Amino acid sequence: MSRFVQPHRPRKRFGQHFLVDHQIIERLVRAIAPRPGERLLEIGPGEGVLTRPLLAAGAAVTAVELDRDLASSLADRLGQPPRLDIVQGDILATDVVALAGDQALRVVGNLPYNISTPILFHLFDHLAAIGDMHFMLQKEVIDRLVADPGGREYGRLSVMASFFCEMNWLFDVPPEAFRPPPKVVSAIVRLRPKSLSxxxxxxxxxxxxxxxxxxxxxxxxxxxxxxxxxxxxxxxxxxxxxxxxxxxxxxxxxxxxxxxxx
CATH class of the missing domain: 1.10.8.100 (rRNA adenine dimethylase, C-terminal domain)
Structure with a gap:
């Protein structure tokens, strides 16, 4: 059973917006479809609203959290669950290949808007260790990811992401699904690494x-x-x-x- 832990006050410098809409959380979990025995890497678990159902499905979760307070309180929030490994640190400095070991990681996360593109390129450098990725991002970023040639959204991110991955927009997430509500619409995207020669x-x-x-x-x-x-x-x-x-x-x-x- 989880211990009572005070709600975390979102920190602007980390771009924190916590998902609180349970219907959206359930829809995201269905899209990820975690299975027993799988290894998931969660980027920015926050207060653990996604971590909890991933663990409940039988998956093992490595949660990488930059905020020291959130990292130190996450296990208590979730009741000290088994199969949870918490890494306090920056995903941009994290060796994803080392975390994967001999089993491909499934990567999930509600990525901070201010550094979402650098995180994506960091993960592109580690795709040999990754099975698939499901991210909540600013919808504008996802529009750029999945853009076709000829539009104003099409750019470097579109080209490089399409070189590395097959991508699918899944659904939008309104601002009111978060605490505090961001000033932008978010969306969920699925990325599956290509087998590159x-x-x-x-x-x-x-x-x-x-x-x-x-x-x-x-x-x-x-x-x-x-x-x-x-x-x-x-x-x-x-x-x-x-x-x-x-x-x-x-x-x-x-x-x-x-x-x-x-």
């Missing part, structure tokens, strides 16, 4: 360089934004029009450009 992994540094430089000046055409990396003849050799803006290019076209730089 050795050849695809070898082109990754070049792809990252091309995409980063192209979207660093997204209003310019490729012949201008990629200056110093690729000239117009090289862009044409990749089968891409140098007069095109980066938001028009598919992942495959960016990969062709990356191969041209090698």
């Amino acid at each position: 050795e050849a695809e992994l070898q082109v990754l540094p070049a792809l990252d360089a091309v995409v980063r430089q192209a979207f660093g000046q997204r209003r310019k055409t490729l012949r201008n934004s990629l200056r110093g990396l690729l000239d117009s003849p090289s862009i044409e050799a990749a089968g891409v029009d140098p007069g095109t803006r980066p938001e028009r290019l598919s992942l495959q076209e960016f990969l062709q450009l990356a191969l041209t730089t090698r």
Whole structure:
């Protein structure tokens, strides 16, 4: 049985907004569908409203919490449950591969709005240890994740995320589902890592360089934004029009450009 612990006062510097809507929590748990014996990594467990049902389903949970007060009180909030390991620290400094051991991790979390993109890129670097990911994010971030070429939401995050993962928007979460309510709508997204070949992994540094430089000046055409990396003849050799803006290019076209730089 859980001990009584005072509700935590959300800290603005950590971007804390605690999910309190039980219907949303139940819907999220159904989407994750945790099973006995699975290992889950929960990023930012907060007061444990998601941790509790994940444990109840028989999964083992490693909870990484930056806030020292929340980390130290989580086990008491949940009644000192078995199969819960609490790590007080920054997920950006956490070795996810070491946490996984010999079993792929399923990663879940209500990610802070202010550092959600860095967390995603950190996890992309550890996908060999990850089975799937379910995140609550600012809807604007999810719109960028799943954006198709040609829209204003399409950018570096869209291209790189689509290289690493298959992604599905699941459902929106209104501000009133949180304490305190954020000023934005949130949403749930599922990401499943792709099985990348050795050849695809070898082109990754070049792809990252091309995409980063192209979207660093997204209003310019490729012949201008990629200056110093690729000239117009090289862009044409990749089968891409140098007069095109980066938001028009598919992942495959960016990969062709990356191969041209090698």
